[in-house]
Amino acid sequence: MDYQFKSIEQKWQQYWAANQTYKVTTDTTKPKYYVLDMFPYPSGAGLHVGHPLGYIASDIFARYKRIKGFNVLHPMGYDSFGLPAEQYAIQTGQHPAITTQANIARYRQQLDNLGFSFDWSREVRTSNADYYKWTQWIxxxxxxxxxxxxxxxxxxxxxxxxxxxxxxxxxxxxxxxxxxxxxxxxxxxxxxxxxxxxxxxxxxxxxxxxxxxxxxxxxxxxxxxxxxxxxxxxxxxxxxxxxxxxxxxxxxxAYAERLLQGINTIDWPEPLKEIQKNWIGKSVGAMVKFQHIEVFTTRVDTLYGVTYLAIAPEHELVAQLTTPQQKESIDAYIAQTKKKSELDRMADVKTVSGAFTGSYVTNPINGAQIPVWIADYVLAGYGTGAVMAVPSGDQRDYLFAQHFNLPIIPILDAQQIDTQADPTKEGKYINSGIINGLTYKEATAVIIQELEKLGAGKAKINYRMRxxxxxxxxxxxxxxxxxxxxxxxxxxxxxxxxxxxxxxxxxxxxxxxxxxxxxxxxxxxxxxxxxELSTMPGWAGSSWYWFRYMDAHNNQAFADKKAIAYWQDVDLYIGGSEHATGHLLYSRFWNKFLKDLGYVTQEEPFKKLINQGMIQGRSSFVHRLVDEDGKPTNTFVSFGLKNNHQTVPVHVDVNIVENDILDIEKFKASRDEYAKAEFILENGKYFCGHEVEKMSKSKFNVVNPDDLIERYGADTLRMYEMFLGPLEQSKPWNTNGIEGVFKFLRKFWKLFHDDSFTFKVSDQNPTKAELKALHKIIKKVEEDIERFSFNTSVSSFMIAVNELTDLKCDNKAILQDMVIVLSPYAPHICEELWALLGNTNSVSTATYPTFNPAYLVEDNFNYPISINGKTKTNISLPLTMEAIDVELYVLQSELVTKYFDGKTPKKVIVVKGRIVNVVL
RNA sequence: GCUCAGAUGGUGGAACUGGUAGACACGCAGGACUUAAAAUCCUGUUCCCGUUAAAGGAGUGCGGGUUCGAUUCCCGCUCUGAGUACCA
Known part of the structure; x- marks a missing residue:
């Protein structure tokens, strides 16, 4: 029989469920490996084709680790408390538990269709009482x-x-x-x-x-x-x-510093670590007291350059500081800033505004009387909500001082402040009392020491995180x-x-x-x-769920100590980068807390993290002809001809477009108004335009994985999603090309069958060429998976199968190892072939074949010969030949000398086994 | 503005430590099989010039540099995407 993906996939999905193939136990005889996906919020829309990308990658990794001899924990569950279910409940009156239950059932069906190797016996749902009991306990x-x-x-x-x-x-x-x-x-x-x-x-x-x-x-x-x-x-x-x-x-x-330091110990994407660092926002500086007003500064060395104090309009001392004469203008200013929305205030960075309170305070370092202003460029939420303004060193202060005619005092001899502030730290201090003549490096310590002596300030580390x-x-x-x-x-x-x-x-x-x-x-x-009448936020349940999977049914503890001691932490965590400042920060926080109290063993929960790229939509458009009045007609112009006409683009369902060619009959049937549509074609075909947008129903570009599985099977979809490109890269979904993967699996199936599709393999000894093809892929897949380069593995599988097909390979030993190597990617077809080869257990219990480099050893190498760095020809020579002999051989070869043009080579570079370059 | 990531054929992408750029696949073109279509198989496919074949030239966003040799390293710039923003 030809490759019957539908019956094969159904059969093995049932087998895995019935035999609990992927159920895992604490087995201390094997090394553990914990592969986790960010669990989904079960929304009503179900999965689109972008959602499973990370799940497929993690599943391949989990399956690979399993056949590499690891005891793999690979669970799945649902983050099932949340706003959308409740908004829906408000509209319909239906209990959120009911809609959540229905959505979960749909998700489960869709996940099962993809053939994932989750241990479902460990499923968690954050909205279940036996789960949130432990959220409450924590x-x-x-x-x-x-x-x-x-x-x-x-x-x-x-x-x-x-x-x-x-x-x-x-x-x-x-x-x-x-x-x-x-x-x-x-x-x-x-x-x-x-x-x-x-x-x-x-x-x-x-x-x-x-x-x-x-x-x-x-x-x-x-x-x-x-x-x-x-x-x-x-x-x-x-x-x-x-x-x-x-x-x-x-x-x-309380954990700000540990959360910051911990970032250096984990293998996460750089941008993600950067986001967390910025969110924590550590700045090293000092607190300085201008009498009763405290400010935070990172440049305490500029204290002598302070010419006014600026406080936020919301600052608690505003009323107290405002003198009767200034009350009117201060009140007016506060009213004005209140009117400005958060957004206006952010957008309008350039306009300088502020008001004088009428009060003065003393600069503790030199006793200078300096005015106190309120200004909306000072944020109430950061530091103390008050800043010491140094116009010579800070551009905002500089603009403010210029606008309100406040003095600007230079404090370093190298400062250039004619047109703008100069924040650099070059030169020696001037106008600066006790630090005159010192450099930046020397000055800060001196000032802080003096402030401490005066009781007017101290070194302080400030964090942006609240x-x-x-x-x-x-x-x-x-x-x-x-x-x-x-x-x-x-x-x-x-x-x-x-x-x-x-x-x-x-x-x-x-x-x-x-x-x-x-x-x-x-x-x-x-x-x-x-x-208490409020409930916990969405992130509560997700801040510890990876521990629950370790021991999901425990009534006595959130997880048994032995289970935690064995599974420890997550070795590989795959999910979206949108959780950088939420879930991933809170989880690290709760993990550290639980470790402090001795409940868990590791300081960080997720050793290695990968962000899968976003799958965007690729919308298709038909171009509708408009008449002279600009009114749309019922005629549609093919993409290549649209510039000859007046047209407007209209979204068209991507599911009736293939390789940008519109299925005209389906288009006519899709809406009543299109039933009598007319078309201006190119070569008898109607081509659509396209654009990359967010994948959403309103843009008619949603591709449902169920439809593709129906048509090509889960193994094809899994491999195609990996084939699309590097996992971490964002890319638009385009179903063009899925045929290539499908053809590959059929070709793979054919290796095990004769022309009439009867299963047939031979017991002969494998040839050298067959062994070479096999061991190339054994090595390649190992390397690719370890560096999460799944797309290149898929290409290599295609190359291997093409080679074995050309060799007319039907050798059982070779093909059996091929099945094992491919099984993480295409588990269903591999289970079927594994069984046909006479095995009675699941292929997931097999052992990944051992790579033998001896099979890849070559006798000859086809040296590319370049003249002045440009490749001109090739000469095959034994790999045992020494560089000097290669040089001699090449220089006398007519294939090469004909390029010399009468000149004598100046230099010859020979890299053994790589290249020969002749410099003329 | 700042930080990070990226830019390679008609398309998705490959090239791992500087060593044959374009693997693999899609699409496209031509052919075989077929009454025909689908499916399948074969051939070609970076661009330019030329063409029976050849031979030649250009080429990895742009401009420089290092090197025998650069998609890869360095400097400057342009564009795209993401994050972030009056953070004192």
Whole structure:
């Protein structure tokens, strides 16, 4: 029989499921390897052809590692809490659990169609209570911890209490809120229970605090910084505003330095590491006190050049600093900046604006009186919300000073400040008191020392990263395992986990503006205490899920210690780069936290990470003729002729276009208005135009993997997606070319069959040429997979099969090894051929063949002969021939001398086994 | 503006440490088989000039450099994509 992909693929998918072929156990006799995909949010649209790209690559890698002798953990699950299901629920009233369930079923079907080797017995769903029980449990551990800067790790809150009881705050170096009190042991013991709890909240790694948050009115929830893009919500694109609210936060800033340092220890793409570094945003500088106004600066050496202080319009001291005379203009300025949206403020960088408060403060280093201005170029959210302005060294300060006629003092003798600020650090200091004559390298330490002596400042490292807001005023998320008593939050008992998501009548906020959970009837802890009504953010469940796969059904712990000790961390993680500042940062944070408390063993969760490129859409267009009035007609012009006519492009479904040629009959049938369409053709064909756009329904360029599997089979689709190009590169999807891969698999199938498609292999000894073809591919695939170059492996498979076909190879030993080598890429066809070859187990239990270099050894090499670097001819010579003999041979060869043109060679370069170059 | 990635035939791409640029595939052209079509197979396919074949010239975004030799290394520029942005 010819290659019957449909029945073969069905048969083996059923076999794998029935025999649990890919179920994996903790097996300490084998080395472990953990291959993980970023688990998907199961959206209603299902998978398009771009989604499986990473899954295919990871599956090939997992299958390869398996036949290389590793015990491979390769699981899959669903990040199933989230906004879209809830938005849908609001519109339809249907419980998000129901739509989520249906979407998961669809995803599972689509994933199964592709023949992935996931161990489905370990599936996780973040919205299942037996999963989110442990998300809640981890939250409780975080709540019960503080960050000890002395040991540089998180510790149970009990060690903090002990310190407070015995030593007081003087001996405590912790990451905590700024308003934490200074306490003696006696002060602590004198506090009431309530006061103590309120104080501890300032230390806990997750805490409730009045803070400025990103509020999105359209979604009815707060958002984390990474969920806001340019002033709009990442999901849905709704405007976001700043609002003061009582909110749960995670003290991720405690881990800023470790998150930064850890980046140097992991094998991630450079751009991704760069994004995380920028997000953390470390800057080394100093805090300086201008009386009661504190500023942060990275150039404390410029302190003598300060000619004014600029503070953000939102700064808390604005009212206090404003003199009665200036009140009117300050109020007007604040009103004006408030009107400007976030976006305007960002777009309008060039306009200088500000207002004088009327107050002056003293420069601590020289006692100079300097004016305090408010200016919207100072951001309330960064540093202290106040800056010391040095117009000679900072361009923004320079423009501001010019605009408002403030002095500009040069501070370095090499500074060029006639037309703009000069931020360089060259030269020696002038106008700078105690650092006059010093260089930049010397000056900073001197200034900081002096400031410390005066009590007016100290060295300080500042981070851009903020603590992460951890509450969402939404329904479809994990309930926070907290109740309130006397206005303070307490954890529920561990034995009461999981705290189940209660039923509500509507998925909308209550009349009084409480989150949807406020609608739950009789929902109180121990029938009397109010629960926290916000739920956890989307990233909660995904911040630890890779541990759950290690031991997915454990009721006693999030994962058994032995399982964690064996599987340790993720060896290879594949997913999109859009999670750079969200999931990938929070996961590293939770991982470090769990390690501090001794629950896990590794400092970093994902050793090696690869971002698969985005698959864009490739839209097709028909060109519709318009008449003199510009009105569209029912005539369509083929692409090559469109410039001869007045036309407008119209999107056309890519599924009725092949190699840019429109299927006219299908086009006519696609819409009533096209039924009587007429066409201006080229060579009897209608060619479409094309453009690369995002893949979306509205652009009619969505290609569904199910359709391609129906037509070519999963093995072809898997290999074609890899063949498309390097995994990490973004590229438009184009189904042109899939035929080539399909033909390859049919050709491979033919190697095992005679002309009437009867299975036939021979037991003869393989020939030298056959062995060479085989061992070339054994080596190549090994090298390619190890460097994630899947596209080049596919080409090499084609070359190998072409060679074996030319050799008319039907040798069993050769073909059997070919099956093993190809099996990670095209598992179904390989299982079938493996079985036909007489094997009774799955090909995934086979061993990858050992490469033998002896088969690739050549006797002769066809030397390219170049004259002055240009290749002119080839001469085949034995590889054993020494360079000097090669030179002699080449120089007397007529093939070469005819190019000499009477000249004598000046020089001859011979690289043994590579090239000969004659310089004339 | 800054940071990063990239630019190779009609198309997707290959060339791993500087050594025969264009592997492999798509598409296209021609041919075989067929009453015909599909499928399959064979041949050709970077460009220019020439053409029976040859022979020649140019060529990896642009301009320079290093080298016997550069898609690969260095300098400058152009364009494309991504990230980020008044961060003090």
């Amino acid at each position: 939250f409780m551990q975080i709540f019960n911890s503080w960050y000890n800067l002395e040991t540089d790790k998180a510790e149970p809150i009990s060690t903090l209490i002990l310190k407070l009881e015995t030593l007081g705050t003087r001996e405590i170096k912790a990451v905590c809120d700024e308003d934490a009190l200074t306490l003696q042991p006696s002060d602590w013991s004198a506090m009431t229970h309530l006061e103590k709890e309120a104080e501890l909240l300032k230390y806990r790694l997750t805490f409730l605090k009045q803070s400025t948050v990103n509020w999105c009115p359209a979604l009815g929830t707060v958002l984390a910084n990474d969920e806001v893009k340019e002033g709009f919500s990442e999901r849905g694109g709704h405007p976001v505003e700043q609002k003061k609210m009582m909110q749960w936060s995670m003290r991720i800033t 603590d992460a807001i951890f509450g969402r005023q939404r329904y479809w998320g994990e309930p926070v395992p907290v109740y309130f008593k006397d206005g303070l939050p307490y954890l529920i008992a561990e034995s009461d986990l999981p705290l189940l998501l209660p039923e509500v009548d509507k998925y909308l906020p209550t009349q009084s503006g409480e989150p949807p959970l406020g609608r739950a009837k009789d929902w109180k802890y121990k029938h009397k205490y109010d629960y």
